[in-house]
Amino acid sequence: MPNQMPHNLDAEAALLGCILIDESIQSDVLEALKEEDFYQGSHREILKAMKAVYGSHRPVDIVTLNDRFDRDGNLARAGGLAYITELAQLVPSAANYHDYMEIVKRDSVNRALIGAAKNIAEYSAASPDEREALAFAEKQVYDVSQREDGGSLIGLSDGVAVQEVIERFESIQKDPNAFRGIETGFRKLDEITHGLQKGNLVIIAARPGMGKTSLAMNIVEYACLKRKNVAAVFSLEMPHTEILQRLLCSYAEVSMEAALSGKLSPKNWKNLTVAADRLNRSKIFIDDSSVTNPAQILSKCRRLKSAEGRLDLVMIDYIQLMEADHAVRGSDFNRQQEVASITRSLKIMAKELGVPVIALSQLRRIQTKEAQLSDLRESGAIEQDADIVMFINRPEVGATPEEMAKSNIVKGAAELVIAKHRNGATGRIQLRFIGESTKFIDVEDQGVTDEEPQYGKKPQPPQEPDEGEIPYE
Numbered sequence: 001m002p003n004q005m006p007h008n009l010d011a012e013a014a015l016l017g018c019i020l021i022d023e024s025i026q027s028d029v030l031e032a033l034k035e036e037d038f039y040q041g042s043h044r045e046i047l048k049a050m051k052a053v054y055g056s057h058r059p060v061d062i063v064t065l066n067d068r069f070d071r072d073g074n075l076a077r078a079g080g081l082a083y084i085t086e087l088a089q090l091v092p093s094a095a096n097y098h099d100y101m102e103i104v105k106r107d108s109v110n111r112a113l114i115g116a117a118k119n120i121a122e123y124s125a126a127s128p129d130e131r132e133a134l135a136f137a138e139k140q141v142y143d144v145s146q147r148e149d150g151g152s153l154i155g156l157s158d159g160v161a162v163q164e165v166i167e168r169f170e171s172i173q174k175d176p177n178a179f180r181g182i183e184t185g186f187r188k189l190d191e192i193t194h195g196l197q198k199g200n201l202v203i204i205a206a207r208p209g210m211g212k213t214s215l216a217m218n219i220v221e222y223a224c225l226k227r228k229n230v231a232a233v234f235s236l237e238m239p240h241t242e243i244l245q246r247l248l249c250s251y252a253e254v255s256m257e258a259a260l261s262g263k264l265s266p267k268n269w270k271n272l273t274v275a276a277d278r279l280n281r282s283k284i285f286i287d288d289s290s291v292t293n294p295a296q297i298l299s300k301c302r303r304l305k306s307a308e309g310r311l312d313l314v315m316i317d318y319i320q321l322m323e324a325d326h327a328v329r330g331s332d333f334n335r336q337q338e339v340a341s342i343t344r345s346l347k348i349m350a351k352e353l354g355v356p357v358i359a360l361s362q363l364r365r366i367q368t369k370e371a372q373l374s375d376l377r378e379s380g381a382i383e384q385d386a387d388i389v390m391f392i393n394r395p396e397v398g399a400t401p402e403e404m405a406k407s408n409i410v411k412g413a414a415e416l417v418i419a420k421h422r423n424g425a426t427g428r429i430q431l432r433f434i435g436e437s438t439k440f441i442d443v444e445d446q447g448v449t450d451e452e453p454q455y456g457k458k459p460q461p462p463q464e465p466d467e468g469e470i471p472y473e
Contacts (some may be wrong), residue, residue, distance in 0.1 A: 005110075007107050008103050014096075015100040018091055026054060027054075030054050038104065042078050049078065052068055113141070116140035119140055120136065120140055123136050124136075131296055134296075135296045182312055186219075186440070193418075201347045201386045203361050207371075210394055211440065213238070213360065217315075224282045231311075232314045235286065237317055247275075251278065252275035253439070294322070294324075294349060315357075315358045316358070319343065324341040343381050346385070370393065371417070387422040388420060395410075412432050413430075413433075
């Protein structure tokens with residue numbers, strides 16, 4: 001029949017027969033098979049019973065299988081005792097079970113793909129948003145591929161897995177920069193994190209106005225313009241023109257206020273021209289869609305990685321403006337559950353793409369103390385899913401002129417607090433914020449530890465670049 005789904009009943013029967021006659025293959029085969037891998041309903045019932053017997057730590061044979069069917073009352077649905085006995089006599093040995101399983105798995109995947117194609121067609125016919133339709137289609141196909149990639153337990157007895165870790169340590173011992181992640185351009189931060197590692201979810205959190213976007217874009221700027229990485233930037237809050245304004249002024253070290261008020265000097269224009277040329281040649285890709293979800297971001301990142309041959313960094317601004325994937329939204333789905341779903345999806349995305357994902361997050365507005373992990377807005381799942389959580393402290397933000405004059409708060413002083421680091425140390429990093437060019441810079445060591453804030457000591461201003469000189473050349 002032309003519309004019949006792919007299947008091979010002989011291969012299904014032969015594979016079940018192999019399981020019945022050879023106890024040594026039962027472990028591998030039963031763990032690899034799923035009920036939906038079989039086309040015929042009776043074969044699905046038999047596999048289900050075999051898994052139940054195997055799960056009760058008994059060998060799978062005609063006697064134990066028949067006993068299971070007697071208790072469940074499903075013997076007739078499995079084809080009867082005569083059919084099960086016939087399966088055990090169908091093949092003389094289990095030598096070819098791999099071949100039978102490949103046929104069964106092939107047809108199972110093809111049926112799943114046909115089902116996914118049908119779902120895509122139905123969803124696309126009713127979807128008012130082409131982006132959601134594309135994301136849905138990619139997820140349907142990806143789910144089929146993931147179904148066949150369940151992973152496996154890694155044994156240590158052969159020494160291979162342990163030796164891989166030892167060799168990794170040896171490589172780092174010989175070269176401290178081996179396995180170094182994406183460098184941020186902030187010396188102390190790179191020392192603590194050894195660069196942002198592949199598969200990590202990095203949260204930068206702060207109250208509004210602290211410079212979350214500026215810090216994240218400074219990292220993107222350094223990673224792409226200095227280290228030639230490929231980055232995807234998703235800005236749910238700012239249009240791409242504002243993002244580019246920040247990038248240009250930060251890289252050229254030009255006052256954005258002067259640029260927007262038409263007060264640029266010839267030197268400023270020279271620096272901006274050089275910066276524009278460098279940005280034109282960079283691999284920074286910006287998406288300023290105002291409404292997006294993790295599935296759409298993942299879809300775009302997959303396409304970018306395929307087109308460019310690589311993807312090194314993803315930045316998302318910011319979590320609280322995102323929506324959960326369409327599949328998990330519902331009328332009884334509250335915002336805390338939605339944010340939890342978003343952060344979990346972002347962590348999974350980081351692992352799948354093999355890149356660090358920087359996601360910005362708001363802190364609760366009512367805050368009279370130093371930021372803590374419990375201040376992350378709307379969901380404790382942000383803390384749970386993140387590999388690194390960093391807070392930005394800038395004492396001058398919110399301070400009155402009188403407080404600035406009376407206290408030891410230094411204008412531009414900033415502190416980056418690493419509150420969580422799954423694979424390393426936490427700590428405090430002293431920075432300086434140059435507001436006119438929306439740029440954070442390192443503060444030189446002042447003979448004090450980084451563990452305590454140093455707002456009372458005025459950092460040395462950076463040296464003025466020579467005429468037409470901008471960094472990273």
